[in-house]
Amino acid sequence: MRLFVALAGFVSLFLVLAVVIPCVLPASELPQTSHYSLLEPIRSGNLTVFPVVSNKNFDTGEFITLDEGIRSSDVVVTEAGQARGLIRRRPKDRDVIAPVRDAEVNRLVLVNNSKRPLLLLAGEIVTGGKQDRVIGKDRIVPAESDPVDLSVFCVEPGRWVAANGKSDFGAGRAGGVVGGVVAAPSVRAPAMAAKNQQQVWDQVGKAKRAMSETVEVTNGVPAVEVESTTSYARVMENKDVQKQVDSIAEPVQRNYESVIHQLRDKNAVGVVVAVNGEVVWADIFASTQLLQKYWPKLVRSYATEAVITRAKTVQVSTKDAQKFLDQLEARHETSDVEPGVYKQTEISGDGFRVFELMSLLPKTGFAVHIAKMAE
Secondary structure, eight states: OHHHHHHHHHHTTSOOOOSOOSSOOOGGGSOOOOSEEEOOOEEETTEEEEEEEESOOOOOTTOEEHHHHHHHTOEEEEEGGGOTTOSOOOGGGTTOOOOOOOOBTTEEEEEEOSSSOEEEOTTEEEEETTSOEEEOSOEEEOTTOOOEEEEEEESSTTOOSOGGGOOBEEEOOOTTOSSOEEOOHHHHHIIIIIOOHHHHHHHHHHHHHHHHHHHHHHHSSOOHHHHHOOOHHHHHHOHHHHHHHHHHHHHHHHHHHHHHHHTGGGOEEEEEEEETTEEEEEEEESSHHHHHHHHHHHHHHHHHHHHHTOOSOOOOOHHHHHHHHHOOOEEEEEEEEETTTEEEEEEEETTEEEEEEEEOSTTOOSEEEEEEEEO
């Protein structure tokens, strides 16, 4: 029953899963009413972005992003071994002591000192500590939280020493963007789906090599800095790499921001992304407000994917993009629930996976973010 409730929510294109379905329907008979529609595509080189608009726009004003939390110092991310002293002491549990662990590659600790819940997206990169890491799954951290263990993956093989002597992390920066870095879909995918550190490292290595070759071909000089840098985030900060990403990202960003402003009443809430004529990804948010917060670094993520998989440009149709959104027949479903905070559901189908983050906080009960990847 839970499988079809989840599918019904996705079929109606990510509406609130608040209605109990009275009977179980075969996937082929699920309702096809859509509250989302695709606009004409925006093309830049081998990247195609289909804006998605909706007649639903939920109130997400209470959520803060990782970038906002780190900039305000309300959110602290640190190595697991540094968690002592970060626990929030309450009158009833003054004797509680924060757990102490040695630093681990695939674990970080986060504390949300803000009075607002924190939204984390899989693929967001935090830089610093003993290695740069990428967040492995979407989640919500409640306001004024105690230390929370984060599932992360290293995107900087080879370093295991605190950067500049500091154990805390910040949001990575690229291309002058105010805010952090989101990894390209090919790096996000193994962290979210395979949950495999070696596969993440393999994709980081491929991305770095592709960037190095692209920069060398474009400028006619060896990309020594790109080749020698172990950090994915620092590769993205390389000036020559930035120029390549900007050449694809900036036209899309300008056009899409124009679409958002012109069609604000229609609620632009996400995108379907195609590279080299193949649909590879979709990011859908609960509100235009959230999309606008993440858009500057998401568009660079998509542009990075286009740069590292550069090939002869092939156009993809709106029909193909819509088919990707409508492809729903699932083989398997799993859920991860933190009662009263969030439910994260992973749906696997033939050639795709869907990751839905549902907020269970008071006055919510809607899908905050949905990512869909082609496999």
